[in-house]
Amino acid sequence: MATRETRDNVEARMREAELRLTPQRFAVLEYLTRASGHPTADQIAAEINRRFPRASRATVYNALKALRDAGLVREVATEEALTRYESNVEPHHHFVCRSCGKMEDVPTGALPAPARVEIGGGREVEKVEVTLRGLCGACKGKG
Amino acid sequence: MATRETRDNVEARMREAELRLTPQRFAVLEYLTRASGHPTADQIAAEINRRFPRASRATVYNALKALRDAGLVREVATEEALTRYESNVEPHHHFVCRSCGKMEDVPTGALPAPARVEIGGGREVEKVEVTLRGLCGACKGKG
DNA sequence: ATCCCATTTTAGACTTAATCTAAACGCCGA
DNA sequence: TCGGCGTTTAGATTAAGTCTAAAATGGGAT
Numbered sequence: 001m002a003t004r005e006t007r008d009n010v011e012a013r014m015r016e017a018e019l020r021l022t023p024q025r026f027a028v029l030e031y032l033t034r035a036s037g038h039p040t041a042d043q044i045a046a047e048i049n050r051r052f053p054r055a056s057r058a059t060v061y062n063a064l065k066a067l068r069d070a071g072l073v074r075e076v077a078t079e080e081a082l083t084r085y086e087s088n089v090e091p092h093h094h095f096v097c098r099s100c101g102k103m104e105d106v107p108t109g110a111l112p113a114p115a116r117v118e119i120g121g122g123r124e125v126e127k128v129e130v131t132l133r134g135l136c137g138a139c140k141g142k143g
Numbered sequence: 144m145a146t147r148e149t150r151d152n153v154e155a156r157m158r159e160a161e162l163r164l165t166p167q168r169f170a171v172l173e174y175l176t177r178a179s180g181h182p183t184a185d186q187i188a189a190e191i192n193r194r195f196p197r198a199s200r201a202t203v204y205n206a207l208k209a210l211r212d213a214g215l216v217r218e219v220a221t222e223e224a225l226t227r228y229e230s231n232v233e234p235h236h237h238f239v240c241r242s243c244g245k246m247e248d249v250p251t252g253a254l255p256a257p258a259r260v261e262i263g264g265g266r267e268v269e270k271v272e273v274t275l276r277g278l279c280g281a282c283k284g285k286g
Numbered sequence: 287a288t289c290c291c292a293t294t295t296t297a298g299a300c301t302t303a304a305t306c307t308a309a310a311c312g313c314c315g316a
Numbered sequence: 317t318c319g320g321c322g323t324t325t326a327g328a329t330t331a332a333g334t335c336t337a338a339a340a341t342g343g344g345a346t
Contacts, residue, residue: 020342022294038237038246041332056296061333066294076237076246094181094219095266103181103219106262119249122280123238129274137265163313165323184303199325204304206323 009033017070024048024055028063032073093130099139106132152176160213167191167198171206175216236273242282249275
């Protein structure tokens with residue numbers, strides 16, 4: 001259940017971001033604020049549809065896009081999707097250019113990421129993925 | 144062009160992994176060995192189809208799966224796919240359980256990942272994503 | 287309070303990555 | 317060489333996400 005405080009806070013954040021306060025958009029942010037996990041767009045759509053049975057997929061994606069652009073929510077990619085392959089199986093990191101999409105290898109030595117990681121919580125870390133994002137040399141030159 | 148050395152090396156790696164040496168599978172690994180980038184399954188399929196016009200998508204995916212299971216190729220997820228959302232926009236890392244798929248936040252302080260990164264090559268790093276993968280406490284308990 | 291209109295929502299078709307299926311094929315050990 | 321079983325094939329299917337055009341509406345202007 002959304003508390004009064006949560007509702008007011010969500011509303012304030014949306015006003016501050018100069019986002020039009022539609023009920024659907026509001027519901028998306030309100031749900032994400034109290035959701036403990038990292039819901040997928042589908043899970044969010046299911047929740048929104050409980051209150052707005054006619055809400056379409058596009059509405060949810062539109063809302064998420066607007067909230068993301070406003071810096072109110074964050075997107076996190078998971079591995080269950082478009083995949084790239086390489087035969088270099090030695091440990092290394094990746095740099096992905098946000099302009100041209102090119103992916104480049106980055107030697108492990110370039111970053112102080114540890115081989116063994118202990119984060120507690122009874123979890124067993126098997127591997128660490130580090131992805132750097134930004135502009136590659138070529139795209140940076142083009143302005 | 145594949146050199147004789149490359150072909151022999153690819154063949155040896157497949158034999159060592161006890162993988163049946165089909166021409167299509169061979170071509171996939173051979174292509175990945177000389178490909179400098181990080182091709183997608185589609186790009187790999189296009190290349191394979193130049194030599195095997197009747198090769199189907201499933202063949203490419205089967206080959207990649209077999210090579211991945213044998214440790215000869217690595218899969219790298221990119222951001223262009225299934226996305227999860229959260230309203231926590233403060234910097235932090237993620238732990239993803241390979242058994243139940245649950246994603247959990249990991250405080251930045253738990254890892255020595257730097258806020259600013261310099262990797263050279265004229266590239267401008269705008270953000271660093273760190274994803275830890277393994278077994279969560281609950282799944283570890285279930286054996 | 288009402289009007290207006292740019293923004294947003296809606297329904298559903300469309301795109302694309304990846305998986306599944308069942309039948310035909312072919313690698314490789316005996 | 318032969319035969320079994322793993323692999324390939326063609327095409328249907330699933331699923332995430334995008335697109336479109338028409339209808340609805342938030343919120344500033346009057």
